[in-house]
Amino acid sequence: MKITILSGKGGTGKTTVSTNLAYTLSKKYKVQLLDTDVEEPNDHLFFNVNVEKEESVDILLPVVDNDACIRCGECAKACQFGAITSFPNATVVFKNLCHGCGACSMVCPVNAITEVPKSIGKIVLGKINDNLKFGMGLLNIGEPSGVRIIRQLKKHIDENVDVVLIDSQPGTSCPVVESLRNIDFAILVTEPTTFGLHDLSLAVDLVKEMEIPAGIVINRDTGNTNLIDEYAKKENIPILLKIPFDRKIAKLYSEGKIFSEYLPEWEEKFANVFDTIKGMVK
Template sequence: MKITILSGKGGTGKTTVSTNLAYVLSKKYKVQLLDVDVEEPNDYLFFDVTFEKEESVDILLPVVDNDKCIKCGECSRACQFGAISVFPNSTVVFKNLCHGCGACTMVCPVNAIKEVPKSIGKIKLGRINENLKFGMGLLNIGEPSGVRIIRQLKKHIDESFDVILIDSQPGTSCPVVESLRNVDFAILVTEPTTFGLHDLSLAVDLVKEMKIPAAIVVNRDTNRSNLIDEYAKRENIPIGLKIPFDKKIARLYSEGKIFAQHLPEWEGKFLDFFNAIKEMIK
């Protein structure tokens, strides 16, 4: 079972849900937790991870031989990212815009373009305990997109494990879409505010477009607003769990601790939520 945890905005509690769910489920199942928030991964802060493997993630950047180039403009027209421009005296590649798709190299009629590798980040793989594997991606500063890092990290999904949890980036951009590809379920984490509702609606639109079943987790719930309840009812999406706005939980989180480990009643609540997910998938 592959489950992606996402939210329309940052700071809603994806890390809280991902780490606690991984901890609770690993007591009963074999679990792999992948942190694909490659701009700022932080799941590892809550565990004692033994990293066993590290891989560089590279893309191939075009380099133009202007002595061969005939300035026909075919490469520029083929590039959907605007990363290559043809001028009367030279053809210029804008490296920070290039996604390494290789289209310019393929269409060049005089083979004036070659490709050289460039590292855009890395992935790290390890283990927390016998039942809990861990992986994370890290995008180099200044790089525009972490999609390739997420894609490479997902290649290391251990299909022999019972549950794969994917902690996505915030938002609904391309990296989030990549984290949702080929998963069985999505957990949408939100907060009971107007901003939380607005961004939740974007995430709901995305999972509906991708035809992925989903449930909502309301974090920092105060019982003073029914904004999320009313929206969930309208959209026919169940609210699977509510985590209260509790000082004890906040303190444990700030200390880098799994709150379900220190507040035992939450182990049962997370396990009940997972059992409900299994029923929804059926």
């Protein structure tokens, strides 16, 4: 089973849910945890990861031979990102805008565009223990998109494990969509605030558009979650778990510790979340 953990905004508790769920499930199942928040991955801070492999992630950047270029502008028309422009005296590539899609070289009528590889980041693969594998992506500073890194990281999904947990980027942009492709279930993490509800609704719209079954986890629950409860009931999405706004949990998190390891009653609660998900997916 492949499960993506996402939220409409940052700071709601995706890492909390991902790491505690991975830790708990690894007691019984073979688990792989993938951190696809490639701009700022942090799941590794909660585990001792034995790194086994690193891979560079490259895109192909266009290089224009301006002696051969006829300034027809077809490359600029084909580029959706404004990364190449044809001026009267030269065709110029803006490297920081280029997504490496290759469209410009394909449409050039005189083959004046070639491509050279450029690293945009890397993926790191390893193992935490015999039951828990780990992977994460890391985007180089200044790069416009981490979709390629997420795509390459997902190629390393181990089909022999029982559960794959994907910790997504916050928001609902292209990297999040890539994290959701070909998965079985989405856990939507939110907080009981007006802002949390607004961004939760964006995430709900996304998973409905992609026809992915989903459930909600409310983090930092203060006991007043009526606005989330009512929204979940209206959208017919179950609330899987409520994690309280608790000083003990916050302190353990700030120390880089998985709170279900130190508060054993939470292991059963996270295990119950997975049992609920299995029932919904079936």
